[in-house]
Amino acid sequence: MSDPSQLTAQQAAQEAFLAKKKAKKAARRNNALEEANLNITSLMDVVSIIVVYLLKSYGTDPVVITPTAGQKVPMSRADAPIQDGVPVYVSQRSITFGSQRIVQLDENGDVDPTQVQGQLIAPLFDEMSVEAERSKQTAAAKGEEWEGTVILVGDQNLKFSTLVKVMYTAGKAEYSQYAFCVIQING
């Protein structure tokens, strides 16, 4: 059997402990919230490096090739870099020049015969002539010699007859150099 005086002392100690705990809790609650400082300087460094790298790789390409929707650019082992020039996108359904769809192709990939004069695709010729004239003036203002280069971004299934028509039209619009855009493969 335990002594009643001992029990009272234990209870008093317990109460004192609880009171102290409560007081601490109250003090903690009354304290103003400390502002947490997130150090983002190192993160900022990493992000800056990534942005500079991306900007640099974006800026070194002389021509940005953005194939049209559904267009499959041919694959090749060629490794020559793309030189500066004007891209002409020829998908299976249309011919796009200067971000504008110029000619619609039929389901066989042929140009509408009403838009062709011999081998010349008339609407494409008009647009390319305007662009050639503009480029010539820009080159003359810079004191440079104008090199009419066309980058033909064709589809894998583009028919040879359509390709020849596009090349002929570009030639008539005074573009004298041609390059086929391909996706580089190894091996």
Added chain:
Amino acid sequence: MARRRKKNAEEGEVEANLIPVMNVMFLLIPALLLAMEVARFAAINVSPPKFAAQSEQKEEDKKKDEKPLNLKVFIMSDGYRVSASGQQAGAEGGKSADSSKPTIPLAKPGSDLKDFDRYDYAALEAKAQEYKRLYPHETVVTISAENDIPLQSIIKTMDSLRGRDCKLMNAVSGNEEVPAECLFWSPIVEAGAG
């Protein structure tokens, strides 16, 4: 004096709010990634017929002692017809061309035109190597095709004629000469095969 020191100490603790800058940076990253080329693009420089004729003339002036090869490859639906110096390879004796059979038949006879591996590219490359041994200075090849031949088959034909180990990157940049492994790397695209 003491007040100024205190003011300076307070100014030293001021931190720039980088959150808006970070927001802009985080928007720039996906924008630039989208604008970047996912695939690596390359170019095959092609000459139109009239300019090629001029360059051939210049080559002839340089090497008057060497007879021009005038290599032509016609991509037909049944295979390649290869001709050099106006004579089709494999044609019957006394005939300049034999329209009944191709010089290099299809690797996959009866396959669809959209099957880009239907042509025997290895045999064409071997043929190009034969001609290159005979005419080491020649680089020009005229390529023509039937109307329905897809661009990918034409590109693969150009690859074979250029040679498997041909690397033109440095030569195009103007740093080096064209490597000896390159066979016929200057193609002319010409209409009229069909």
